[in-house]
Amino acid sequence: MVAPVAAPAPRADAAPGRGPGTRPWLAWLVVVPFLVYVGVFLVYPTGVVLAGAFQDADGAFTLENLAALGEGVHRQAFLRSVELSAWTALLGAVFGALLSWAVSVGRPDGLPRRVVVAGSGVLAQFGGVPLAFAFLATVGFQGFVTRLLKDVFGLDLFAGGAWLFEMPGLVLVYTFFQVPLMVIVFLPALDGLRPQWREAVDGLGGTAWTYWRHVGGPVLLPAFLGALLLLFANAFSAYATAAALVSQGSPIVPLQIRGALTGEVLLGQENVGKALGLGMVVVVAVAMSLYALLHRRFARWQ
Amino acid sequence: MTHSAERSRARRGVAEPHGGRRFAGALRLVGLAAAAALVAACGAPPAKDGAAVDADAASAKSAAGFGGLAKLVEAAKKEGRLNVIALPPDWANYGEIIKAFEAEYGIEVESAQPDASSQDEINAAKQLKGNDRAPDVFDLGLNVALANKDLFAPYQVETWADIPAELKEPDGRYYGDYGGFMSIGYDAAKVPAPKSVKDLLKPEYQGKVALNGDPTQAGAAFSGVVMAALGNGGSADDIAPGVEFFKQLKAAGNFLPVDPSPATIESGQTPVVIDWDYTNAAQTAKLAGKADWKVVVPQGAQVGAYYNQAVNKDAPHPAAARLWQEFLFSDKGQNLYLQGLSRPVRLDALTRSGKVDAAAAAKLPETGGEPVFLTQEQADKAKKALSETWARAVG
Numbered sequence: 001m002v003a004p005v006a007a008p009a010p011r012a013d014a015a016p017g018r019g020p021g022t023r024p025w026l027a028w029l030v031v032v033p034f035l036v037y038v039g040v041f042l043v044y045p046t047g048v049v050l051a052g053a054f055q056d057a058d059g060a061f062t063l064e065n066l067a068a069l070g071e072g073v074h075r076q077a078f079l080r081s082v083e084l085s086a087w088t089a090l091l092g093a094v095f096g097a098l099l100s101w102a103v104s105v106g107r108p109d110g111l112p113r114r115v116v117v118a119g120s121g122v123l124a125q126f127g128g129v130p131l132a133f134a135f136l137a138t139v140g141f142q143g144f145v146t147r148l149l150k151d152v153f154g155l156d157l158f159a160g161g162a163w164l165f166e167m168p169g170l171v172l173v174y175t176f177f178q179v180p181l182m183v184i185v186f187l188p189a190l191d192g193l194r195p196q197w198r199e200a201v202d203g204l205g206g207t208a209w210t211y212w213r214h215v216g217g218p219v220l221l222p223a224f225l226g227a228l229l230l231l232f233a234n235a236f237s238a239y240a241t242a243a244a245l246v247s248q249g250s251p252i253v254p255l256q257i258r259g260a261l262t263g264e265v266l267l268g269q270e271n272v273g274k275a276l277g278l279g280m281v282v283v284v285a286v287a288m289s290l291y292a293l294l295h296r297r298f299a300r301w302q
Numbered sequence: 303m304t305h306s307a308e309r310s311r312a313r314r315g316v317a318e319p320h321g322g323r324r325f326a327g328a329l330r331l332v333g334l335a336a337a338a339a340l341v342a343a344c345g346a347p348p349a350k351d352g353a354a355v356d357a358d359a360a361s362a363k364s365a366a367g368f369g370g371l372a373k374l375v376e377a378a379k380k381e382g383r384l385n386v387i388a389l390p391p392d393w394a395n396y397g398e399i400i401k402a403f404e405a406e407y408g409i410e411v412e413s414a415q416p417d418a419s420s421q422d423e424i425n426a427a428k429q430l431k432g433n434d435r436a437p438d439v440f441d442l443g444l445n446v447a448l449a450n451k452d453l454f455a456p457y458q459v460e461t462w463a464d465i466p467a468e469l470k471e472p473d474g475r476y477y478g479d480y481g482g483f484m485s486i487g488y489d490a491a492k493v494p495a496p497k498s499v500k501d502l503l504k505p506e507y508q509g510k511v512a513l514n515g516d517p518t519q520a521g522a523a524f525s526g527v528v529m530a531a532l533g534n535g536g537s538a539d540d541i542a543p544g545v546e547f548f549k550q551l552k553a554a555g556n557f558l559p560v561d562p563s564p565a566t567i568e569s570g571q572t573p574v575v576i577d578w579d580y581t582n583a584a585q586t587a588k589l590a591g592k593a594d595w596k597v598v599v600p601q602g603a604q605v606g607a608y609y610n611q612a613v614n615k616d617a618p619h620p621a622a623a624r625l626w627q628e629f630l631f632s633d634k635g636q637n638l639y640l641q642g643l644s645r646p647v648r649l650d651a652l653t654r655s656g657k658v659d660a661a662a663a664a665k666l667p668e669t670g671g672e673p674v675f676l677t678q679e680q681a682d683k684a685k686k687a688l689s690e691t692w693a694r695a696v697g
Contacts, residue, residue, distance in 0.1 A: 024320055029620065051326055052446050053696075072690070072694075073689070073693050073694075075503075076693065076694075077693075136571075140571065141509060141558070141560075141571050142569055142570050142571050158509055162509065162553075162555075162557070162560075163560050165558075165559040165560060166559065244381065245590050247515065247516060247559060247560060247691065248513070248516050248559035248560035248696050249516065249559070249693045249696045250516060250518075250519075250693060251693070258519075259408070259516065259518060259519045261421075262419050262421050262422055262425075262519065263419070263420045263421060263426075263516075263518060263520075263684055264420040264421040264443050264445060264446050264519065264520065265445065265517065265518035265519055265520065265521060265524045265688070266518055266519075266685055266688075266689050267445065267446065267449045
């Protein structure tokens with residue numbers, strides 16, 4: 001997924017105050033590789049998508065591609081994408097927050113914390129084919145766990161249908177990378193809670209409930225909501241995992257885009273794919289703008 | 303998915319009181335990045351002009367254009383390379399065909415994206431136009447071939463007369479190379495033999511029936527739905543019963559929404575696969591000794607289709623591209639298709655001349671009754687119906 005890049009602006013007074021011998025153009029020169037990278041891999045493709053969304057096959061201006069977003073199949077896909085992202089964001093945020101809390105009350109240099117933080121760093125990036133395969137190999141039709149449950153306990157994981165390859169499966173698999181991402185973004189906020197605050201509440205005769213209700217909760221809420229939005233955007237734009245897992249019906253928007261670009265049955269859908277992409281950009285942009293606003297609020301407490 | 307960008311921001315955020323200014327800075331960066339993108343776009347490497355494409359070769363409409371087959375071979379050898387795309391080695395014997403071509407002419411074949419779709423081939427040709435890595439030749443479903451006629455160079459192979467008229471574009475822009483029938487492949491050790499499409503609704507097939515791809519995207523799956531329609535009271539003009547069939551299959555818990563591949567077949571994840579008979583039959587040969595993979599073309603539901611060959615009009619190796627066509631449509635090339643259990647387009651001619659590989663022909667899955675080939679109108683109608691109903695039926 002692509003996050004808005006917010007580089008700290010060079011301070012207006014930076015150049016002269018940076019000691020002798022530095023020149024402003026030198027500072028810019030250092031940034032050039034980054035700019036080229038972002039330009040080629042982020043700005044240019046986004047421009048292509050934006051332009052294509054408003055063009056027909058001959059390159060003339062049209063609004064038909066955007067109109068196609070209202071069609072049953074595409075509208076359904078957007079609804080399902082939002083639903084999937086919302087569910088996994090919520091599940092990921094709740095479990096991730098509980099895990100972060102468990103870690104944050106332990107020793108800051110303890111082994112559990114180090115393991116969880118390092119593990120989250122790895123698992124939050126675990127997606128695509130490897131993740132899909134991991135689930136297929138364990139709880140797939142011929143998966144290890146599936147077979148074990150069947151042979152030992154007589155339980156059939158798939159009695160209710162092929163859930164792993166449909167929405168429930170996507171929720172399960174997405175949650176798997178949402179929880180560690182939550183730990184990464186939420187742990188710093190929890191670390192920002194100062195023990196003195198708790199002591200002050202206790203000293204004034206407050207209970208645990210009073211503390212969470214009036215101090216801990218309000219301080220953490222913006223961070224939690226911000227993380228929720230981040231997780232939403234993360235799930236909304238994830239593609240590779242779903243692509244590896246789901247091959248029928250293209251239930252979510254990224255898979256619809258795949259179909260529009262590579263399908264050999266319904267042709268001439270490329271620009272409808274770009275319009276779908278534009279729709280996704282809008283949804284993620286809204287989520288990330290809200291996130292940026294919240295981030296500014298909770299950054300004060302850290 | 304990369305979260306690294308946010309991660310760095312989410313890290314112990316430094317309080318940034320100058321939110322407004324930071325925003326302006328970010329904007330400036332985006333502007334610069336856009337400028338950089340423009341520069342990068344303008345500075346894209348120009349088309350390789352080292353090996354100048356032979357204009358005569360690119361306009362030759364038959365071997366006579368080169369002054370005969372021997373001259374064509376000479377010109378192709380001089381080019382020394384051929385780019386092919388979307389040819390899986392275990393599909394219609396393409397692995398062996400490529401090897402045989404390389405051995406015969408000493409021309410190196412670059413095989414890109416073996417698992418790509420027909421549309422991907424066209425996309426690649428457009429994106430790589432003028433580049434020496436662009437595909438020289440295409441192997442396309444009829445649908446995609448029809449839609450992109452203007453990308454192909456007309457070329458008629460020596461054996462042009464043997465190709466049935468309904469399977470070739472009159473100028474030779476594209477023509478059928480090999481075909482087959484929709485079939486049901488199954489692991490005889492795991493499931494009983496299905497005789498008809500409707501048999502697949504029985505409880506013995508619970509969670510076992512897979513379709514090769516999404517029919518709104520993949521040609522093989524599309525024909526699978528047509529087969530289901532014919533076996534469920536529909537016709538080439540009305541494929542709704544086919545969609546209905548898969549809806550029932552899903553309701554019965556028999557439909558397996560997994561994309562079948564040699565790996566899923568071998569591991570037993572997909573014990574029943576609806577696919578072309580030649581790809582299913584290739585699995586039979588491949589799994590010999592490991593699994594008893596059998597193929598049946600269901601009675602009364604015979605859907606056939608031919609794939610098509612075409613030469614890219616902007617082929618970087620125009621002579622090699624044309625030699626490849628000559629090779630594919632020669633007796634040798636056609637028999638290689640046959641050994642891959644697909645039905646080469648010159649099968650009748652080969653049978654008449656006695657040049658056919660009889661052992662390979664005997665292995666073809668049995669067919670009986672009247673085969674159905676969709677006309678373009680029927681296909682268009684079916685596609686429209688599918689795009690409106692498929693996602694809801696299996697979603």
